[in-house]
Amino acid sequence: xxxxxxxxxxxxxxxxxxxxxxxxxxxxxxxxxxxxxxxxxxxxxxxxxxxxxxxxxxxxxxxxxxxxxxxxxxxxxxxxxxxxxxxxxxxxxxxxxxxxxxxxxxxxxxxxxxxxxxxxxxxxxxxxxxxxxxxxxxxxxxxxxxxxxxxxxxxxxxxxxxxxxxxxxxxxxxxxxxxxxxxxxxxxxxxxxxxxxxxxxxxxxxxxxxxxxxxxxxxxxxxxxxxxxxxxxxxxxxxxx
Amino acid sequence: xxxxxxxxxxxxxxxxxxxxxxxxxxxxxxxxxxxxxxxxxxxxxxxxxxxxxxxxxxxxxxxxxxxxxxxxxxxxxxxxxxxxxxxxxxxxxxxxxxxxxxxxxxxxxxxxxxxxxxxxxxxxxxxxxxxxxxxxxxxxxxxxxxxxxxxxxxxxxxxxxxxxxxxxxxxxxxxxxxxxxxxxxxxxxxxxxxxxxxxxxxxxxxxxxxxxxxxxxxxxxxxxxxxxxxxxxxxxxxxxxxxxxxxxxxxxxxxxxxxxxxxxxxxxxxxxxxxxxxxxxxxxxxxxxxxxxxxxxxxxxxxxxxxxxxxxxxxxxxxxxxxxxxxxxxxxxxxxxxxxxxxxxxxxxxxxxxxxxxxxxxxxxxxxxxxxxxxxxxxxxxxxxxxxxxxxxxxxxxxxxxxxxxx
Ligand SMILES: Nc1ncnc2c1ncn2[C@@H]1O[C@H](COP(=O)(O)OP(=O)(O)O)[C@@H](O)[C@H]1O
Ligand SMILES: [Mg+2]
Numbered sequence: 245x246x247x248x249x250x251x252x253x254x255x256x257x258x259x260x261x262x263x264x265x266x267x268x269x270x271x272x273x274x275x276x277x278x279x280x281x282x283x284x285x286x287x288x289x290x291x292x293x294x295x296x297x298x299x300x301x302x303x304x305x306x307x308x309x310x311x312x313x314x315x316x317x318x319x320x321x322x323x324x325x326x327x328x329x330x331x332x333x334x335x336x337x338x339x340x341x342x343x344x345x346x347x348x349x350x351x352x353x354x355x356x357x358x359x360x361x362x363x364x365x366x367x368x369x370x371x372x373x374x375x376x377x378x379x380x381x382x383x384x385x386x387x388x389x390x391x392x393x394x395x396x397x398x399x400x401x402x403x404x405x406x407x408x409x410x411x412x413x414x415x416x417x418x419x420x421x422x423x424x425x426x427x428x429x430x431x432x433x434x435x436x437x438x439x440x441x442x443x444x445x446x447x448x449x450x451x452x453x454x455x456x457x458x459x460x461x462x463x464x465x466x467x468x469x470x471x472x473x474x475x476x477x478x479x480x481x482x483x484x485x
Numbered sequence: 486x487x488x489x490x491x492x493x494x495x496x497x498x499x500x501x502x503x504x505x506x507x508x509x510x511x512x513x514x515x516x517x518x519x520x521x522x523x524x525x526x527x528x529x530x531x532x533x534x535x536x537x538x539x540x541x542x543x544x545x546x547x548x549x550x551x552x553x554x555x556x557x558x559x560x561x562x563x564x565x566x567x568x569x570x571x572x573x574x575x576x577x578x579x580x581x582x583x584x585x586x587x588x589x590x591x592x593x594x595x596x597x598x599x600x601x602x603x604x605x606x607x608x609x610x611x612x613x614x615x616x617x618x619x620x621x622x623x624x625x626x627x628x629x630x631x632x633x634x635x636x637x638x639x640x641x642x643x644x645x646x647x648x649x650x651x652x653x654x655x656x657x658x659x660x661x662x663x664x665x666x667x668x669x670x671x672x673x674x675x676x677x678x679x680x681x682x683x684x685x686x687x688x689x690x691x692x693x694x695x696x697x698x699x700x701x702x703x704x705x706x707x708x709x710x711x712x713x714x715x716x717x718x719x720x721x722x723x724x725x726x727x728x729x730x731x732x733x734x735x736x737x738x739x740x741x742x743x744x745x746x747x748x749x750x751x752x753x754x755x756x757x758x759x760x761x762x763x764x765x766x767x768x769x770x771x772x773x774x775x776x777x778x779x780x781x782x783x784x785x786x787x788x789x790x791x792x793x794x795x796x797x798x799x800x801x802x803x804x805x806x807x808x809x810x811x812x813x814x815x816x817x818x819x820x821x822x823x824x825x826x827x828x829x830x831x832x833x834x835x836x837x838x839x840x841x842x843x844x845x846x847x848x849x850x851x852x853x854x855x856x857x858x859x860x861x862x863x864x865x866x867x868x869x870x871x872x873x874x875x876x877x878x879x880x881x882x883x884x885x886x887x888x889x890x891x892x
Contacts, residue, residue, distance in 0.1 A: 299886055302805070304804075304805060304885050304886055305886055324809070324810065325809045325810070325811070328804070328807055328808060328809040328810070328812075329807060329809065330807075331804075331805065331806065331807040332806060332807020332808075333807065335807075337805050337806070339889070343798070343801075343802045343805075343889065345799055345802060347497075347498070347501050348497075356802075356803070356806050357806045357807050359486055359490055359494075359808075360486060360803075360806060360807035360808050360809070360812060361807065362486070362487070404806070408807075
């Protein structure tokens with residue numbers, strides 16, 4: 245039995261933005277792997293390149309140096325369309341500001357990624373119901389975002405991220421706009437999801453939140469300064485002994 | 486994403502702002518409605534002209550009274566009946582290309598049969614009239630020589646008059662009808678020639694003069710109101726026309742240099758010219774209406790561009806959730822198409838209503854054909870595609886990361 249490649253692998257990844265002749269290096273020389281089933285916190289001060297890193301893992305952006313591998317495949321080799329399709333099927337995004345479509349109700353928001361997976365309306369709605377049920381929001385299925393509290397909107401957004409059974413959920417400061425109690429509830433939801441085997445990468449700058457994750461990656465000025473897995477290390481799901 | 490999903494998303498987006506959507510498509514609505522209306526009125530006018538041309542018959546010349554001078558004063562054209570039965574005779578005898586000719590006098594009167602009663606044109610003429618106009622009988626016969634010479638009390642009905650006076654099963658032949666208290670026997674009913682032509686009753690010319698016009702002082706016993714003549718071949722119209730002119734000038738002793746007291750016309754040619762003019766005007770109007778379509782298209786483009794800007798974040802979200810560039814393009818293209826198609830459909834409905842209203846109120850003939858409607862809809866689809874493409878393309882080109890950052 246050969247070892248299957250890690251779910252995500254970053255190798256000497258750098259990202260430099262060039263605007264009006266000024267080059268800003270947001271991420272430099274970052275390497276790490278994420279295995280299936282992990283929950284990883286990404287920490288660092290504002291402007292340290294967390295979101296930039298997340299965008300590259302989520303196939304929204306490509307590195308200017310190094311390479312990002314998804315299940316062993318260099319994402320830079322994929323076409324723009326292919327990366328879009330992978331986003332629909334394999335990546336679930338959760339944003340700080342929820343990013344629900346204001347003019348669609350909860351269930352339609354949740355079903356949206358399936359539109360881009362080519363799934364028919366009936367199945368979309370059935371799966372969206374199941375997904376809403378999983379985050380405890382089924383009773384608000386026909387409410388619009390403005391009729392929901394921040395915590396409720398974030399639950400709907402998580403249901404949306406989960407609907408296509410993605411390989412990985414990427415959450416960029418998912419509790420950043422919430423009060424601490426609601427934030428804790430959202431965090432508990434992520435923890436519960438991870439216990440079912442869902443791989444999650446979560447950006448946060450709350451050390452308390454990071455402490456609840458098994459692994460924390462620290463960024464500073466675009467560089468990886470620490471990649472800690474606090475003891476005791478739990479047995480990882482790995483393909484080879 | 487499929488086309489159908491694109492349309493569903495588009496309809497959803499447009500329903501959220503119905504007034505704005507309607508105002509956006511107003512230009513298309515007006516453009517399409519005008520095109521449909523212009524087509525309907527234009528082709529209606531053409532149809533009517535064609536019917537008139539057909540009803541006149543092929544290769545027919547029409548001679549009507551012209552300028553009349555009395556003591557050096559020029560009177561209005563047609564104020565005096567200058568043509569006579571002997572002119573008809575002379576034309577027939579002296580111009581070999583003329584195959585048939587007939588003089589007519591006409592007026593309107595009430596025709597009565599039993600309880601029924603109809604107001605129609607009474608035309609006093611000779612059997613030659615039907616020959617000139619290639620007008621066949623549906624039943625019965627034309628006037629006999631004796632009836633023409635002896636002012637026989639007989640009548641030939643146009644199909645409209647026959648329909649109005651007789652019940653469907655009744656045979657009009659042999660029936661007695663009355664015109665101005667004079668009892669007349671129906672000897673023939675004519676074939677249909679067109680709604681404007683069939684509302685007429687023909688009596689022998691002598692009958693009309695003797696029994697209906699009586700001793701009207703301005704009528705010379707020999708006078709006719711107009712003459713129609715049939716020329717043998719297509720190429721001989723112009724030649725025959727000048728021969729008739731020469732003959733009549735001679736017979737009427739028109740001094741050299743003075744205006745003729747008659748006019749020879751080729752009605753079919755005149756109408757064909759008119760038809761050409763109608764076509765030109767209709768095309769011009771369609772061109773103007775197309776400008777409105779163009780303006781409508783620009784307005785749609787404008788609103789779509791604004792909408793793309795307003796919905797940048799939505800676009801970012803859709804891209805992050807897996808929408809491909811072409812999915813975004815399709816979504817906005819579908820919106821433009823839905824706007825145009827809906828506008829086009831409303832425009833067609835409006836145009837049909839408008840032309841039917843015009844038809845009823847002005848009494849014009851209008852004709853709505855599928856071709857014009859199809860053309861108008863095709864125009865609006867093209868407008869949607871052309872003017873929707875740029876905003877849709879712009880939307881698809883947005884960077885998802887940048888789009889997600891906008892408020
Ligand atoms: N599109 C961009 N163009 C130029 N600079 C950018 C762009 N996006 C981010 N940056 C810069 O890159 C750095 C890292 O940004 P970001 O990844 O958003 O940080 P974080 O999410 O950790 O706050 C910042 O200095 C930011 O100004
Ligand atoms: Mg950030």
